[in-house]
Amino acid sequence: xxxxxxxxxxxxxxxxxxxxxxxxxxxxxxxxxxxxxxxxxxxxxxxxxxxxxxxxxxxxxxxxxxxxxxxxxxxxxxxxxxxxxxxxxxxxxxxxxxxxxxxxxxx
Amino acid sequence: xxxxxxxxxxxxxxxxxxxxxxxxxxxxxxxxxxxxxxxxxxxxxxxxxxxxxxxxxxxxxxxxxxxxxxxxxxxxxxxxxxxxxxxxxxxxxxxxxxxxxxxxxxxxxxxxxxxxxxxxxx
Numbered sequence: 001x002x003x004x005x006x007x008x009x010x011x012x013x014x015x016x017x018x019x020x021x022x023x024x025x026x027x028x029x030x031x032x033x034x035x036x037x038x039x040x041x042x043x044x045x046x047x048x049x050x051x052x053x054x055x056x057x058x059x060x061x062x063x064x065x066x067x068x069x070x071x072x073x074x075x076x077x078x079x080x081x082x083x084x085x086x087x088x089x090x091x092x093x094x095x096x097x098x099x100x101x102x103x104x105x106x107x
Numbered sequence: 108x109x110x111x112x113x114x115x116x117x118x119x120x121x122x123x124x125x126x127x128x129x130x131x132x133x134x135x136x137x138x139x140x141x142x143x144x145x146x147x148x149x150x151x152x153x154x155x156x157x158x159x160x161x162x163x164x165x166x167x168x169x170x171x172x173x174x175x176x177x178x179x180x181x182x183x184x185x186x187x188x189x190x191x192x193x194x195x196x197x198x199x200x201x202x203x204x205x206x207x208x209x210x211x212x213x214x215x216x217x218x219x220x221x222x223x224x225x226x227x228x229x
Contacts (some may be wrong), residue, residue, distance in 0.1 A: 001170050001171075031212065031213070032212075032213065032214060034213075034215055034216070036216075038154075042221075043203055043205075043220065043221055043222055044154065044203075044219060045219075046215055046216060047214050049215045050212060050213040053213070055215075055217070071189075081128075087153065087154055089154075089156075089216070090215035091213070091215070094159070095156070095168075095169065096144065096156040096159070096214075096216075097156060098146075098153055098154040098155065098156065099153070100153045101153045102168050
């Protein structure tokens with residue numbers, strides 16, 4: 001199975017900060033990389049798909065980059081509603097796998 | 108409007124078989140490129156993909172759980188059913204179903220149910 005490793009596992013940030021989360025795949029996954037946001041008690045929400053495409057309705061402060069094995073999610077200016085846990089996911093194989101998550105909390 | 112809703116038992120005993128139903132609306136599993144996946148999340152832990160069923164009845168299972176899982180669909184009822192045998196307390200989790208769109212160069216889980224918490228305890 002393809003393993004997904006996120007870093008950091010958690011980070012503390014302030015409103016207005018630029019936040020970057022990394023995700024590494026154990027083998028090349030081309031651009032089959034998605035990012036989700038999850039808030040406590042809620043289902044995950046799709047933010048970015050195909051590594052860099054913004055899902056409809058998602059604010060433009062969210063962006064994704066990368067290809068092959070290394071990917072990045074960037075929040076350009078953190079907003080109060082962005083404090084949450086973020087997951088990367090590969091769908092290159094028929095057996096999707098998620099990263100372990102990155103929790104973004106208030107500094 | 109796409110919606111999905113999971114249903115199943117809230118409490119189970121070890122060794123029992125779990126049956127979960129995902130009832131959905133706003134799309135059909137007869138449409139090419141559409142699939143439904145099951146994902147679970149133990150309390151305070153990460154998401155874990157379990158299984159997927161495709162519009163053409165293709166079925167895929169987590170490598171680590173494949174001996175315990177069975178996924179099926181009833182297109183007339185717009186339902187997908189997941190069974191998991193030999194439940195253990197470590198299977199305590201919120202179980203989600205999600206719609207999957209399989210495109211030419213992407214695959215996304217774009218709509219999710221609200222999840223159902225299954226607790227396994229003797």
